[in-house]
Amino acid sequence: MGNKSNNNEIHTKDPAWVIAYAQIMARYNVWMNERLYETCATLTDEARKSDVGAFFRSIHGTLNHILLADRSWMARFRGRPATFKSLDEELYGDFAELRRERMQDDQRIIEWATALDARDVARPLSFKGITSPELHSYPFSLVVAHFFNHQTHHRGQITTLLSQRGIDPGVTDLLRLPGPLDA
Numbered sequence: 001m002g003n004k005s006n007n008n009e010i011h012t013k014d015p016a017w018v019i020a021y022a023q024i025m026a027r028y029n030v031w032m033n034e035r036l037y038e039t040c041a042t043l044t045d046e047a048r049k050s051d052v053g054a055f056f057r058s059i060h061g062t063l064n065h066i067l068l069a070d071r072s073w074m075a076r077f078r079g080r081p082a083t084f085k086s087l088d089e090e091l092y093g094d095f096a097e098l099r100r101e102r103m104q105d106d107q108r109i110i111e112w113a114t115a116l117d118a119r120d121v122a123r124p125l126s127f128k129g130i131t132s133p134e135l136h137s138y139p140f141s142l143v144v145a146h147f148f149n150h151q152t153h154h155r156g157q158i159t160t161l162l163s164q165r166g167i168d169p170g171v172t173d174l175l176r177l178p179g180p181l182d183a
Helices: 015-040 045-049 059-077 095-115 118-122 140-164
Strands: 124-128 135-139
Touching: 015 059, 015 095, 015 118, 015 140, 045 059, 059 095, 059 124, 059 140, 118 140, 124 140, 135 140
Parallel strands: none
Antiparallel strands: 124 135
16 A cells, blocks of 8 residues: 555554544634635635635635545545545535535534544545545544644635735634633
8 A cells, every 4th residue: 555654653543632633623623614714705706716826726716625625535534435536626616605515514524523433543544545546544643634734734825815915814823712622
């Protein structure tokens, strides 16, 4: 199986920690997406879809990519293959529909994180990539960290694009997440 490097040294085997991390990050994901979509809703459709040289071209393209990637990872977490053909496949051209689907998927992520147990965390996660048929296998905990890191990375790109327009997206720090910071 195609690990490009040995990542077994950088993950935790403590299932309770991984589960708590997933639950906190699922809450953070909901909080940030609600705030980010609310901010992006103040833009015109033209402004959201304007090609500004971002990796996924626009704010809308980046929001779309985050949802596509989340759906791919959630399928893999559930033992199903990711079925998308490219990382920039457009799921929803309509912002209101994209936002509605995002919020529904965020609730599914909360439910998934809440249902995690030690058996999930103990197993490796094997999957095929979207852009290549190579089979990959990584420790579950590392994939969970990647899943949430990927969201945060691309939301950071969007907050930069908003800031460049003079729009303050507000505080994005995990430590400012409302509510308790334990699962």
